[in-house]
Structures are given as structure tokens and as C-alpha cells.
Amino acid sequence: MKSFSAFSARLQPWLSQRRVLLFGSVVGLAVVAISCATANRLVVAPPQIPGATYVGSKECVDCHEKITKEFITADHARLQAPGKNALAAGCESCHGPGSKHVESGGALNTILNPRKNADTCFACHLDKRGQFSLPHSHPVLAGKVSCTDCHDPHRGAGFAGGQSLLTRDDTCIKCHAAQRGPFAFEHEAMRDGCATCHNPHGTVNAKMLTARNANLCLKCHVQDANSSVLIGGMPHSALLRQGTCWTAGCHEAVHGSQINSTLRY
Amino acid sequence: MTQLRRWAMLLVLAGGLASPAFADEPKANEEASEEKSPPVTLDEGDANFANWVNLSLGGTIVDGNKGAFQQRVGLPANSVFGGVSDFHYEHSLTNKWLLKLDGHGLFDYHDYGVRLDLTREDRGFFRAGYTESRTFYSGSGGFLPGANLWFPLADDELFVDRGSAWVEGGLTLPGWPTLRVKYTHDFRDGQKDSTIWGQVNTPYGARGINASFYDLDEERDTIEGEITHKIGKTDLGLKLTYEMADRDNSLNLQQFPGTPNSYVTQKDGVESDLFNVHGWSSTWFNKQTVLSAGYSYTRLDTDLTGSRIYGDQFDPVYDPAVLRGPGYINLSGSSQLDQQVANLSFMFSPTKHLAIIPALQIQYQEVDGVSLYQPFNPGVVSGIDLGGVIIPDPNATGFVSTDTSRRQTTVAPRLEVRYTGLTNWLFYARGEWEVDDGDLDEQSRPVDANVISAPSDTDLRRSTDYQGFLQKYSVGANWYPTRKLTLAGQYYYQQRNRDYDNGVDSTPNDATSFNRYPAYLRANDSFTHDANIRLTWRALPNLTSVTRYDYQISTVETRADLLSTVDSADLNTHIFSQSLTWSPLDRLYLQGSISYVLDEMTTPVSDSSATPGLVQDSQNDYWFATLGAGYALGPKTDVTADYSYYRADNYDPDNYQVSVPYGASAREHAISVGLVQRINRNLRCSLRYAYFHSEDQTSGGNNDFDAHVISAGVQYRF
Numbered sequence: 001m002k003s004f005s006a007f008s009a010r011l012q013p014w015l016s017q018r019r020v021l022l023f024g025s026v027v028g029l030a031v032v033a034i035s036c037a038t039a040n041r042l043v044v045a046p047p048q049i050p051g052a053t054y055v056g057s058k059e060c061v062d063c064h065e066k067i068t069k070e071f072i073t074a075d076h077a078r079l080q081a082p083g084k085n086a087l088a089a090g091c092e093s094c095h096g097p098g099s100k101h102v103e104s105g106g107a108l109n110t111i112l113n114p115r116k117n118a119d120t121c122f123a124c125h126l127d128k129r130g131q132f133s134l135p136h137s138h139p140v141l142a143g144k145v146s147c148t149d150c151h152d153p154h155r156g157a158g159f160a161g162g163q164s165l166l167t168r169d170d171t172c173i174k175c176h177a178a179q180r181g182p183f184a185f186e187h188e189a190m191r192d193g194c195a196t197c198h199n200p201h202g203t204v205n206a207k208m209l210t211a212r213n214a215n216l217c218l219k220c221h222v223q224d225a226n227s228s229v230l231i232g233g234m235p236h237s238a239l240l241r242q243g244t245c246w247t248a249g250c251h252e253a254v255h256g257s258q259i260n261s262t263l264r265y
Numbered sequence: 266m267t268q269l270r271r272w273a274m275l276l277v278l279a280g281g282l283a284s285p286a287f288a289d290e291p292k293a294n295e296e297a298s299e300e301k302s303p304p305v306t307l308d309e310g311d312a313n314f315a316n317w318v319n320l321s322l323g324g325t326i327v328d329g330n331k332g333a334f335q336q337r338v339g340l341p342a343n344s345v346f347g348g349v350s351d352f353h354y355e356h357s358l359t360n361k362w363l364l365k366l367d368g369h370g371l372f373d374y375h376d377y378g379v380r381l382d383l384t385r386e387d388r389g390f391f392r393a394g395y396t397e398s399r400t401f402y403s404g405s406g407g408f409l410p411g412a413n414l415w416f417p418l419a420d421d422e423l424f425v426d427r428g429s430a431w432v433e434g435g436l437t438l439p440g441w442p443t444l445r446v447k448y449t450h451d452f453r454d455g456q457k458d459s460t461i462w463g464q465v466n467t468p469y470g471a472r473g474i475n476a477s478f479y480d481l482d483e484e485r486d487t488i489e490g491e492i493t494h495k496i497g498k499t500d501l502g503l504k505l506t507y508e509m510a511d512r513d514n515s516l517n518l519q520q521f522p523g524t525p526n527s528y529v530t531q532k533d534g535v536e537s538d539l540f541n542v543h544g545w546s547s548t549w550f551n552k553q554t555v556l557s558a559g560y561s562y563t564r565l566d567t568d569l570t571g572s573r574i575y576g577d578q579f580d581p582v583y584d585p586a587v588l589r590g591p592g593y594i595n596l597s598g599s600s601q602l603d604q605q606v607a608n609l610s611f612m613f614s615p616t617k618h619l620a621i622i623p624a625l626q627i628q629y630q631e632v633d634g635v636s637l638y639q640p641f642n643p644g645v646v647s648g649i650d651l652g653g654v655i656i657p658d659p660n661a662t663g664f665v666s667t668d669t670s671r672r673q674t675t676v677a678p679r680l681e682v683r684y685t686g687l688t689n690w691l692f693y694a695r696g697e698w699e700v701d702d703g704d705l706d707e708q709s710r711p712v713d714a715n716v717i718s719a720p721s722d723t724d725l726r727r728s729t730d731y732q733g734f735l736q737k738y739s740v741g742a743n744w745y746p747t748r749k750l751t752l753a754g755q756y757y758y759q760q761r762n763r764d765y766d767n768g769v770d771s772t773p774n775d776a777t778s779f780n781r782y783p784a785y786l787r788a789n790d791s792f793t794h795d796a797n798i799r800l801t802w803r804a805l806p807n808l809t810s811v812t813r814y815d816y817q818i819s820t821v822e823t824r825a826d827l828l829s830t831v832d833s834a835d836l837n838t839h840i841f842s843q844s845l846t847w848s849p850l851d852r853l854y855l856q857g858s859i860s861y862v863l864d865e866m867t868t869p870v871s872d873s874s875a876t877p878g879l880v881q882d883s884q885n886d887y888w889f890a891t892l893g894a895g896y897a898l899g900p901k902t903d904v905t906a907d908y909s910y911y912r913a914d915n916y917d918p919d920n921y922q923v924s925v926p927y928g929a930s931a932r933e934h935a936i937s938v939g940l941v942q943r944i945n946r947n948l949r950c951s952l953r954y955a956y957f958h959s960e961d962q963t964s965g966g967n968n969d970f971d972a973h974v975i976s977a978g979v980q981y982r983f
Contacts, residue, residue, distance in 0.1 A: 046856075082685050083745060126811055130859075156624075158626075185783070212929065222823070247462045248464070261782065
């Protein structure tokens with residue numbers, strides 16, 4: 001490794017922005033110049049299906065009767081406006097243009113599957129793409145978790161069965177079972193849901209916390225912010241010098257405790 | 266083998282895999298077929314192939330913090346990896362049976378999976394599979410500038426393996442109920458980091474910055490049975506689930522390294538049995554009118570064990586002579602949770618352009634739990650009370666019992682209206698309400714006289730009635746003014762109110778009381794305004810732009826007993842997002858996206874001039890940008906290039922003498938270049954190189970890394 005580090009160090013002066021830009025431009029132009037003489041064909045940007053065109057959601061009904069029938073209850077059904085301008089809105093908003101899929105009788109690789117690749121979800125939920133790219137996020141981009149693991153894109157929350165019968169945190173608990181409890185002393189915030197403290201799509205903070213410092217707790221627990229921060233009748237200034245409420249060795253059991261009513265451990 | 270040798274070997278292997286691409290000239294008829302069906306850069310799009318196998322081989326060279334690299338990139342550091350990255354085979358057997366096999370197996374980072382699907386139309390199916398994947402974590406603690414203190418774990422390259430094995434069978438006979446039975450075994454095993462850090466001594470006092478970790482060992486077995494049937498216009502379903510779970514986890518941290526018995530191990534053992542039955546029905550009067558109803562009952566029985574023990578290493582045996590810090594031994598307990606959920610919805614369209622969806626969910630939850638444990642606290646004078654005479658006895662500690670019960674009813678109606686009376690427009694509005702009503706009783710009391718702990722920790726009782734009311738109102742519209750333009754906008758207002766009435770409270774809440782928790786908060790309310798707007802514009806046939814802006818503002822108000830309401834937090838978030846896809850040439854595409862986020866949470870403490878730096882404003886700003894390109898380099902060759910940049914700049918180390926600075930500041934570059942060579946219609950090879958550069962200011966640069974990743978792949982489609 002030392003030899004590699006030395007090599008990298010020697011390389012560093014050559015990696016100035018200007019030189020990299022110049023080198024990249026020359027290589028790029030050379031590649032374009034050479035290849036223009038040898039190829040003339042189409043490439044498409046993902047997520048698209050080369051050569052496919054939009055056919056409208058009605059074409060999907062024959063084979064996917066159950067999903068298309070229940071889809072009217074889904075939030076995504078709100079994309080389906082009347083009129084020709086909205087032809088592409090519906091099934092093909094997420095699954096891509098369906099002509100090749102229809103022509104082939106449903107061949108597997110002629111349609112996009114957002115469960116495997118969330119790029120079509122990000123076409124509208126662009127903000128989530130940035131969040132899932134953060135250092136602390138569920139591994140959707142790596143393909144280990146999909147949007148549909150937590151959200152049902154085909155049915156509404158009020159439609160009976162399935163996810164509609166889940167309670168507030170069941171979506172999270174099915175994987176994070178240790179946080180389910182029950183605890184002898186629960187943290188009331190858990191009743192309002194995991195999103196009280198975590199953003200499941202991703203944040204800049206470890207554990208997808210919406211705040212990394214004591215503000216995460218103070219937003220509900222501060223009573224006085226004067227010379228000695230008062231929480232629960234107890235001056236906390238000296239304790240907050242040591243870190244956050246849960247990293248300073250005082251309230252580790254943030255999800256609930258089997259032992260201690262102040263969630264000490 | 267040295268890393269350089271590995272690197273050289275990778276290059277040779279990768280070159281060997283890619284080189285045949287340039288030697289195989291296409292035949293004339295193959296060229297002709299390509300005119301009709303041009304080569305593509307995606308796997309999708311070619312219906313002529315149903316099966317494929319992808320092989321890959323790669324390696325990483327990392328300079329810097331390997332744990333941080335593994336966590337961020339998801340690959341093992343300084344290692345070779347490879348195998349079957351994707352495999353799919355399907356074949357029609359006799360008698361209409363269709364066999365599907367899927368799998369992947371990548372060594373050295375434990376990413377394995379195999380799935381068998383045998384289906385006969387109108388008869389049934391049999392499925393089985395196994396998956397396992399590894400998630401990496403970095404065992405970093407906190408960094409204290411000024412003193413330049415950094416205490417990572419001795420081995421900070423942590424990982425957790427998650428896996429699942431299942432077998433499933435079903436009957437799908439026409440006209441008969443559809444039956445499905447499934448058994449699943451899930452597991453989670455390994456170590457991951459925690460933000461519950463241990464303390465260290467610094468020139469500025471004690472600071473909690475010493476890295477810690479969780480040791481996880483979890484298993485879960487689930488049996489499911491489901492029956493669905495259609496009777497007339499009604500779809501019916503019934504599902505039973507039985508789940509047995511076993512978790513033996515521990516939190517491991519070290520308090521004040523270098524001092525005696527500084528290792529703390531908190532073990533949490535849980536064995537649980539969960540039974541769930543739920544049924545549902547949906548009756549379709551026509552395509553736009555449906556009545557649906559569902560009911561679910563869950564019973565969760567849990568047995569607990571646990572301890573929190575100090576010693577001179579992790580997982581020590583309890584020694585009463587070790588008088589280090591508060592803990593407990595011999596926790597044993599049990600709890601029962603009963604939960605019922607029922608819902609009902611009716612979607613109907615009184616006119617052609619109007620859809621109305623009222624829905625109601627009612628939930629009732631009942632939780633009861635008891636436990637026994639032996640606490641110890643060297644900070645408390647301990648001993649045996651013999652008629653008012655305390656005899657110190659550090660070798661004995663009595664039992665404490667806890668008793669908890671909670672009842673909660675939640676009624677959650679919702680109403681949605683959609684209107685499509687204007688061509689190319691859709692309007693919607695939705696109201697959601699949740700009314701919670703519950704009561705909570707908690708009691709802790711010493712069973713024995715010689716309990717070694719502070720009475721305030723072990724002798725208390727509360728009885729609290731609480732009510733919650735959540736209301737959320739959303740309105741939005743989607744407009745398609747032309748086929749090339751889509752405009753979407755949405756706004757919602759959410760208000761959540763929680764009130765607590767503490768009927769019994771063993772900890773007084775007056776000004777003289779030193780510890781007023783639990784049963785101290787009387788009200789907690791939050792108010793949120795959220796709006797977003799999206800513009801999708803296909804300005805040209807080869808140019809698509811998506812612009813989105815999200816804004817959210819929230820305030821939190823809290824009222825403690827005998828005090829007035831405090832504006833306890835203000836939260837503001839702006840998210841600007843933009844993507845652009847442009848194909849200036851048929852053979853070239855360019856894609857770019859950017860997210861720029863301003864996010865802030867402030868509280869009276871972070872705003873207070875009386876406590877400057879004690880708690881900083883929580884800034885969570887960042888921006889993230891990507892740029893990608895694909896180019897048809899030749900008749901059978903594609904080249905792709907991607908670049909991404911992440912920047913967060915929220916770190917203000919100025920308060921290091923007062924507390925620990927936490928703001929996230931990091932800068933990351935990731936560059937990758939790929940080459941795909943199509944050798945013939947079945948075979949293609951790929952070569953990809955990526956470079957990562959990561960700087961983490963929050964860790965004082967201790968998590969920085971530079972990394973090279975090269976991989977080669979072969980895809981065979983048939």
C-alpha cells in the first residue's frame with residue numbers, strides 16, 4: 001500500500017483541474033472524430049426501452065387485470081388525466097413505453113421494473129434521488145431495497161388488505177424488529193412514527209437522523225434555554241457539553257427501555 | 266499477494282475478457298439484422314432473448330479509511346470480488362409447466378441469491394429461494410478538534426449479513442379458491458456501528474466520542490397461509506401468519522478508555538411469537554365503484570432477558586466486586602401485545618368526472634408487560650436494611666419489578682376527491698384525520714429491601730391518559746398543457762396535537778423537583794406546511810427536463826406541567842431538484858441531475874445567546890450532482906461515463922471547547938468509465954473503472970479515502 005500511496009502522491013500534481021480538463025477534452029474529441037467514421041446507430045439514456053412507444057394503460061388490462069383494476073384507488077392514479085396529452089401517464093409512467101412488451105406477448109426484458117431499478121420513480125420524485133444518494137440512506141440505488149418495499153404503488157392506502165392494514169410503523173418494523181418493543185418504558189415519540197427522528201430516504205447524518213445533535217431531542221423536551229438548559233427539572237448544560245442526549249451516556253434507550261423510565265439504558 | 270500484484274492481475278483478467286470483442290467481426294446478415302433492431306445500451310428492449318447469464322470479476326484498491334470506503338461504496342476494500350452477477354433461465358416444460366431459475370453469487374462480499382419458480386398455468390406453482398447480502402458499516406466514533414481526539418474501534422470494518430431462505434407452494438385451479446403456503450427463514454448476523462458513543466477524558470472535560478458497536482444475532486421463522494377467491498363481483502382473501510423470532514443482540518461500548526473495567530456490554534435477548542390473521546374483501550359494482558373492507562388481528566408474545574455489565578473486556582461475567590457504573594443483571598420479563606385493525610373504503614363516481622373515496626381505519630392496541638431485574642449502582646450507598654440499620658453488602662442486590670400496561674384506540678377517517686372534468690387536468694383533494702385515545706400505566710418498585718440503586722430509578726409510578734389528534738389536508742393538480750409539458754403541484758397542511766393528563770405521578774413536577782420525568786409533558790403540538798411543484802418538459806424530441814421544488818416549514822410547541830408553552834423547534838427545508846436528459850446525436854446521450862438542499866432545525870437552546878455553542882443549529886444542507894453520458898463508439902461498442910459529486914458543508918468546529926461539533930461536512934467525487942462491446946447477438950463484454958475520492962471534515966479527515974474499482978463482465982444471452 002505504501003508504494004501505491006507514493007504513486008498517488010507523485011500523480012497528484014498532474015491531476016490539476018486544468019490538466020484533467022484539457023486531457024479529457026482531447027481524448028473526447030479524438031474518440032468522437034474516430035468513431036464518427038465507423039458507426040451510425042442509436043443509444044438511449046436509461047431508463048428507456050429502445051424503439052418502444054407509448055400505447056396507453058388500456059393495453060395493460062388484458063394481462064394485468066387485477067393490478068389495473070385496483071390501480072384506480074392508488075395515489076398514482078392521480079396522474080391519469082383525460083385527454084391525449086396525458087396518454088403516457090399511467091402504467092407507462094413507471095414501466096416505460098409498452099409497445100414492445102405488448103407486441104412480444106409480455107417478454108420479460110421489454111418493460112421496466114421499478115422494483116429492480118428506481119430510476120423511473122426518480123423521474124417524478126427527483127428529490128428522493130438526491131436523498132438516496134446520501135452517505136446515510138437505505139440502499140435503494142444499490143438494489144438491496146426498493147421503493148415498493150415500503151410503498152404500494154398500485155393500491156390506495158384506504159383499499160382493504162395488504163399495506164392498508166398496517167399500522168403507523170409496521171412498514172419499518174418488518175425489517176427493524178428490534179425497535180418494535182414492547183418496552184416496559186416506552187418513548188412516547190414512537191407513537192408518532194419513526195419519521196419523527198429519521199428520514200427513511202436518507203440524510204447527511206448517521207442512522208438517517210433528521211438532526212445529528214441534541215436538537216433532535218430538544219425539539220420536544222426543552223423547557224428553558226437560559227444559563228442552565230432545563231429539561232425535566234434538571235439542569236442539563238453540563239451534560240450537553242459531553243455530547244448529545246444519547247451519546248453522552250445518559251439516555252441510550254431512545255426507542256424504549258425495559259429498565260429505566262428516563263430511558264437511560 | 267501484494268495489492269499491486271492484485272491490481273495487475275485484475276487488469277490482465279479484465280483485458281483478457283474484453284479483448285475478444287475486437288477480434289470478432291460481424292457477419293453480413295448479422296449487420297442487416299442490426300439495422301432493424303439496433304444494439305442497445307440496456308438489457309431491456311430485446312424480446313428475442315429470454316435467458317441470460319452475467320459473469321463479473323473485479324477488485325478494489327483503497328488508500329485511506331477502509332471501513333468508510335466499504336460503508337459508502339458497498340464493496341470490500343483491497344479485495345477481489347466476482348462471480349455470477351445475474352442469471353436468468355426460463356424454459357417451457359411439458360404439460361404447460363414453466364420453469365424459471367434466477368440467481369447470482371458474488372464472492373468476497375457475500376452477495377448470493379438463487380430462486381426457483383415452477384409454474385403451471387391454471388394449476389399452481391412451487392417456488393423456493395435463498396438470498397444473502399452483506400451491508401458494511403464503519404466503526405467510527407466522534408472527532409474532537411482542538412485536542413485532535415479520535416477513537417475508532419480497533420477493527421472498524423464492520424458488516425452485517427442479512428439473508429432469507431424460503432419455500433412456497435400454491436394452487437391456482439380455475440373456479441377454485443387460490444391457495445398459497447410459504448415458509449421463510451430470515452437472519453441477520455454481524456456487527457454494526459452505533460451513535461451511542463462511550464466517553465473519553467479530554468482537556469475540555471468528558472466527551473462522548475468513543476466508537477461503539479452492536480453485535481447482532483437475529484433469526485426469524487415465518488409460516489404464511491393465504492386463500493383468495495372470487496365470488497361474483499367480490500374478491501375475498503384470508504391470510505394467517507405465524508412468526509417465531511429469536512434475537513440475541515448486544516450494545517458494546519467503552520467508557521473512559523484506559524481506566525479499570527471500562528468495557529460495557531448490554532445484552533438484549535428477545536424471543537417472540539407472533540400470530541396474525543387478516544381477511545379482506547372488495548366488491549366491484551363497476552369499474553369505478555368498489556367497496557372494500559379488511560380486518561386484522563395480531564398477537565405478539567415476547568420473553569425478555571438481558572444484562573448490562575462492566576468489565577475489562579466486552580461480554581464479561583458479572584463480578585459484584587466491579588464497582589464501575591450503573592447496570593443490571595438477570596433481566597427476565599414477558600409482554601403481550603394484542604392489536605386489532607379494521608378498515609373500510611368505498612370508491613364511487615357520482616358523475617363521470619368525479620371520484621370520491623371515503624375510507625376509515627380503526628385500530629385498537631393493548632400492551633401488557635412485566636419484568637424483574639437486579640440493578641446495581643456503585644454510586645448509591647448499598648446494603649441490607651435490617652430494621653433501619655444499613656449493612657453494606659456490595660455482593661448482594663435485590664430485585665426490582667416493572668409492570669406496564671397501555672391501551673390505545675385510533676380512529677382514522679380519510680376522504681379523497683378527484684375531479685377530471687377539464688381535459689388534460691386532474692384535480693384532487695384529500696383530508697386525513699387520526700384520533701388517538703389511550704392510557705398508560707407504568708410502575709417500577711423494589712421487590713427486595715437490598716436494592717442497590719437510586720430510588721428515583723426504581724420506585725416510581727405513573728398513570729397517564731393521552732389524546733392525539735392529527736389532521737392533514739392536501740390539495741393538488743396535474744396539468745398536461747401539451748404532450749411535451751407536464752405541470753404538477755401539491756400542498757398539504759398537517760397539524761398534530763398531543764395532550765397528556767397525568768393522573769398518577771410519583772415524581773412531583775413542581776419547581777423543587779429535580780427529576781420530573783416521566784409524566785411531565787402535558788402537550789406537544791406540531792404544525793407543518795409542505796408544498797412541491799414539478800415541471801416535466803420535453804422541449805425537443807431529444808431533450809427532457811424535469812424541475813422540482815419542495816418546501817416544508819414546521820414548528821413544534823411543547824408544554825410541560827406547570828409551565829407555559831414553549832416554541833421548542835423550527836424546521837425549514839428547501840429542496841431544488843433538476844434533471845436533464847439530452848441526446849444531441851442518435852449515438853450520444855447526456856444526463857445530468859442536481860439536488861440542492863437547505864435544511865435547518867433550530868431550538869431555543871441552539872438559538873440561545875446564554876448557551877452559545879452548547880448545541881448548534883442543526884444544519885443539514887447538501888448538494889448532490891450527477892452527470893452521465895453514453896456514446897456509440899462503434900457498430901458494436903458503447904462507452905459510458907458517469908460522474909457524481911456530493912458536498913455537505915455544515916461543520917462548525919468552533920464549539921469544540923464547549924461541546925462536540927456534529928454538523929456533517931463532506932466532499933465526494935465519483936468517476937466511472939465503462940466500455941460495452943457486443944461480440945455477437947448473444948455475447949457482450951464490459952469493462953468498467955471507477956475512482957472515488959471522499960473527504961470527511963466531521964471526522965477530522967480520519968474517514969477520508971481514495972479508491973479505485975475495476976470490474977469486467979461478460980453477458981451471454983440465449
